[in-house]
Amino acid sequence: MDLGLRDRVAIVAAGSKGLGRAIAGALAAEGAAVVICARGREALDAACRELEAAGGRCHGVVADVSVPADVTAVVDAAQRVHGRVDILVTNSGGPKAGRFDTLTPEDWDAATRVLLTSAVGFAAAVLPGMRERRWGRILNVTSIAAKQPVDGLMLSNSLRAGVVAFARTLANEVAADGITVNNLLPGYTRTERVADLSAQMAATGGTTAAAVVARWEAEIPMRRLGEPREFAALAAFLASEQAAYITGQSIAVDGGWIRSMF
Secondary structure: OOOOOOOOEEEEOOOOOHHHHHHHHHHHHOOOEEEEEEOOHHHHHHHHHHHHHOOOEEEEEEOOOOOHHHHHHHHHHHHHHHOOOOEEEEOOOOOOOEOHHHOOHHHHHHHHHHHHHHHHHHHHHHHHHHHHHOOEEEEEEOOHHHOOOOOOEHHHHHHHHHHHHHHHHHHHHHHHHOEEEEEEEEOOEOOHHHHHHHHHHHHHHOOOHHHHHHHHHHHOOOOOOEOHHHHHHHHHHHOOOOOOOOOOOEEEEOOOOOOOOO
16 A cells, blocks of 8 residues: 655654664665654664665654753754645653552653653644645554553653643644544554653563563563564554545553553
């Protein structure tokens, strides 16, 4: 299937590793020019080299998405290099794990900036151009925690749900302009973030990371972790011409982990 993404311009936040890297690869493989950002120059350059070696086009921008000025700089760079932004994928590292009584006001502030404020800032920066061209795709990488809270992830559960609510409201406001807004909810996927999370939970629970992963796999009907490429395939489709009538949705890629009907 031709997704109609050739020569589209996509920003993928936190695109040097994990799910962001997989999404950037899927979009580049479809012919889109990708602009990725990350905090570390070394990982950013390595990701761009890999994408270009596979025939893709990549421009890297060092940025911390929790800093509003950096968010603006990423969008400015994409517009300077390519003249526009057609596709926005908001994404970031996850906030610290912890129960409510272990978290400080500073933890809440940091998590709000990295998860919610960054998504709002990116959307605000790209929407004027998308509206002018009457075409755009905004995809927010959130988490299954936005639909079914995960024990011990108070910050993620709370703020990712806020991103979903923001996106669902925004979807209605921009739909008539030819812009879709959707959320992608990854389940337990084989990334560095999930490896780190299993180690954190093992340390606080007096067990091992392998035991934590085994518990997760037992909760997943498919009995395995997801692969980043499986998640990225959904992102590429939602960014496509074929997905023009899909908006305001929060779609999980979780092997059936979420038990709710909706």
